[in-house]
Amino acid sequence: MPIPWKRSRLNLAPQARSVPLRILLVVPFVVQVFGTVGLVGWLSLRNGQQAVEQVTASLRTEISDRIDQQLQRYLDVPLVVNQVNANAILMGYIDLDDSASLSQHFWNHHDLFPSLEVSAMYVGRINGEFTGLGFQANQQWEVGRSGDETGRIFTSYALDKLGRPAQVLGQTRFYDPRLRPWFRSAMQAREPTWTSIYPDFKERRLKVTLAQPIYTMEREILGVIGTDFVLSHINDMLRSLQVSQSGQTFILESSGLLVATSTEDEPFVVEGDRVTRLAAADVAHPLIQDTAKFLQAQFNSLEDIGRRQQLEFRDRHGQRQLVHVDSVSYGRNLNWLIVVVIPESDFMGQIYANTRTTIALCLLALLAATLVGLLTARWITYPILQLSEASRTLADSAARASLSHSETLPHIQARNITELRGLADAFNQMADQLQKSFAVLEQRVAERTAELLSEQQKSEQLLLNILPQSIAHQLKQNQTSIASAVEEATILFADIVDFSPLASRLPATELVELLNNIFCAFDHLVEKYRLEKIKTIGDAYMVVGGLPVPRADHAEAIAHIALDMQDTIRTFLRDDGEPFRLRIGINTGPVVAGVIGSKKFIYDLWGDAVNVASRMESHGTSDGIQVTQSTYELLHHQFVFESRGMIHIKGKGDMQTYWLMGRQACLESA
Numbered sequence: 001m002p003i004p005w006k007r008s009r010l011n012l013a014p015q016a017r018s019v020p021l022r023i024l025l026v027v028p029f030v031v032q033v034f035g036t037v038g039l040v041g042w043l044s045l046r047n048g049q050q051a052v053e054q055v056t057a058s059l060r061t062e063i064s065d066r067i068d069q070q071l072q073r074y075l076d077v078p079l080v081v082n083q084v085n086a087n088a089i090l091m092g093y094i095d096l097d098d099s100a101s102l103s104q105h106f107w108n109h110h111d112l113f114p115s116l117e118v119s120a121m122y123v124g125r126i127n128g129e130f131t132g133l134g135f136q137a138n139q140q141w142e143v144g145r146s147g148d149e150t151g152r153i154f155t156s157y158a159l160d161k162l163g164r165p166a167q168v169l170g171q172t173r174f175y176d177p178r179l180r181p182w183f184r185s186a187m188q189a190r191e192p193t194w195t196s197i198y199p200d201f202k203e204r205r206l207k208v209t210l211a212q213p214i215y216t217m218e219r220e221i222l223g224v225i226g227t228d229f230v231l232s233h234i235n236d237m238l239r240s241l242q243v244s245q246s247g248q249t250f251i252l253e254s255s256g257l258l259v260a261t262s263t264e265d266e267p268f269v270v271e272g273d274r275v276t277r278l279a280a281a282d283v284a285h286p287l288i289q290d291t292a293k294f295l296q297a298q299f300n301s302l303e304d305i306g307r308r309q310q311l312e313f314r315d316r317h318g319q320r321q322l323v324h325v326d327s328v329s330y331g332r333n334l335n336w337l338i339v340v341v342i343p344e345s346d347f348m349g350q351i352y353a354n355t356r357t358t359i360a361l362c363l364l365a366l367l368a369a370t371l372v373g374l375l376t377a378r379w380i381t382y383p384i385l386q387l388s389e390a391s392r393t394l395a396d397s398a399a400r401a402s403l404s405h406s407e408t409l410p411h412i413q414a415r416n417i418t419e420l421r422g423l424a425d426a427f428n429q430m431a432d433q434l435q436k437s438f439a440v441l442e443q444r445v446a447e448r449t450a451e452l453l454s455e456q457q458k459s460e461q462l463l464l465n466i467l468p469q470s471i472a473h474q475l476k477q478n479q480t481s482i483a484s485a486v487e488e489a490t491i492l493f494a495d496i497v498d499f500s501p502l503a504s505r506l507p508a509t510e511l512v513e514l515l516n517n518i519f520c521a522f523d524h525l526v527e528k529y530r531l532e533k534i535k536t537i538g539d540a541y542m543v544v545g546g547l548p549v550p551r552a553d554h555a556e557a558i559a560h561i562a563l564d565m566q567d568t569i570r571t572f573l574r575d576d577g578e579p580f581r582l583r584i585g586i587n588t589g590p591v592v593a594g595v596i597g598s599k600k601f602i603y604d605l606w607g608d609a610v611n612v613a614s615r616m617e618s619h620g621t622s623d624g625i626q627v628t629q630s631t632y633e634l635l636h637h638q639f640v641f642e643s644r645g646m647i648h649i650k651g652k653g654d655m656q657t658y659w660l661m662g663r664q665a666c667l668e669s670a
Helices: 021-090 098-112 179-187 233-242 286-298 345-402 418-466 470-475 497-504 508-528 554-569 608-618 630-633 665-669
Strands: 119-123 130-135 141-146 151-157 163-174 206-214 221-232 248-253 258-262 268-271 274-277 311-315 321-327 337-341 482-495 532-537 542-544 582-596 601-605 626-630 639-649 651-662
Touching: 021 098, 021 206, 021 221, 021 233, 021 248, 021 286, 021 321, 021 337, 021 345, 098 119, 098 130, 098 151, 130 221, 151 286, 179 206, 179 221, 221 233, 233 248, 248 286, 274 542, 286 337, 311 497, 337 554, 470 532, 482 554, 482 608, 497 542, 508 532, 508 542, 508 665, 532 601, 542 554, 554 582, 554 626, 554 651, 582 630, 608 626, 626 630, 630 651
Parallel strands: 582 626
Antiparallel strands: 119 130, 119 221, 130 141, 141 151, 151 163, 206 221, 248 258, 248 337, 268 274, 311 321, 321 337, 482 542, 482 582, 532 542, 582 601, 626 651, 639 651
16 A cells, blocks of 8 residues: 655645754754663663573572482482392391391491481381381481281380390381381382382371382292481482572472472471371462462473473562472482572672663763753754855745746745755655655555465465475475484374275276275374374375374374274275275384475385384285284273284284274273
8 A cells, every 4th residue: 555655744834833953953862872871771781680590590500400419319329228138138148037137137237328318228028027227316226116026016126236126115006017108109019119208107207218029039029128218308408508598499299299498398287196298389488389389380280391491480579580490300200390499689689789870870971962962963053054044045036036926836844844944845746756656566566465475375285285284394494304203103004905906997087086085084084183194005095193293192093093994984885885995004113204305295204113004904804903012002091902913024023913993982982
């Protein structure tokens, strides 16, 4: 459309007040200086903030790494302790029936490991007998026993200098190790595993246990050995770290429950004899509480938090907080989040003071520049005013001498600038010409743009019909090589049974129309389950799940489409009235995907997993969906399978395969 530039903008009434050149010279100059002052102040503040962000980011990362390293050191020791005890039992160095021998063995090894890292080591037998050595809150080592000897009551013994039980310190209550969390976790895992955080049996403190089942040489279960780590040591370690004036660190689980904190608050509350863990969002400390709530709001689930996340938010008082959160894992069932939060104000105080000083100096410079500008403007405008007056006198004289009264000349005045009245006519003529030129040019540009947009849309649609959207986008970015290795994807090959004899009988047009109808129906299923069609070769159809966009349920989606394809193919009838039948093969494994060709692009897959999927189809049967062991492992909880047994696959040998029969009843009812 034409630019809205009207001639009347300059064609104003003669009595309109004009602006002296002196003001026009001074005001822009002052505005520029003021803008420079503001920009300098803003840049000073912004650079300070960026410097703080960089410094605090490094500081937060360093603190998080130190915490991670210290936790790793803490939690590595129980692994060694358990292995030493397990080997001693397996080799027969310890008699499990002799509780005195057990406690003496634990005492002989307790000096090898700091009590900070090992607070207790013990064994619980399958018959309910328990013997252990623990470091108590009173800074003393005690032996704990429970079983037939103590009437199943947990009994504590003081030790002499040789580590032998000297006297009974007290009895608490009924204790059966088989009911404790550490025993159950190890029996369920059947291998060394960390327990969830749970309260100590005797004292009001939280701990985790590395529990390990022990066996005879014949793999007969004897019981469980365990090594405790008390979480209060992590609190002490976090408090010893120097973060900043008011910065804090804390550790929490993906459930949101607090593990440890650098504050004086405990991560649990005691209600009578019950110890209840606290969520980080429920603690009394406002900074930790606000940070935990921010993380819960920022992520759908705390399990989604990856390694080394640098975040920021504003707390309940509007103060900017800088956060580092790191997801760490220390073995089976022990996954925590390390959080370091530092208020920006801890580092910005001096920067704010320096910024205020800078602004004050800039304001003084602005005042000086304004005074200089006024003097300069007066010096410049004085000769211009004299020249303007002389030009007006000369123009009036020339008009009276050469122009007749019958001639009509345009008389355009500039409203704002007195000295530019003589230029107004030329400016307006130029504006008219520019307006006309721009109108013609804009019309041509609009027409050409519409044509180019239409052609671009057609080209993009054609490209999307050939390649996945993400791959097409990469091609448009002029990437010369597009390839990616995927650790796990599920490939489906489908082939129409006995189609070749039918193809020899049908006319070409009917044959192509039939295949088009069948494959269009399959294409709708591909879109329904958000899968990727790779290609068709003759009457064969290839689909992949998990590419080019990774997805966790790729095998499940392929299983669904396979069942639907079998239902769909039966709606198409052969020339003899019988429905068509499919032979389908499915495999899951690593593949390489990419685009090949320099002229006619094609998106294709390579790898042993693709070949195996093809073999599953070629070695299948009519109406059958044959899957490999890897696919079966992913789907056997959601779908019904029937074992085919071992079949011989060329190049692979004998393979265990299964028939996919259908969906589980609960899924069907849903």
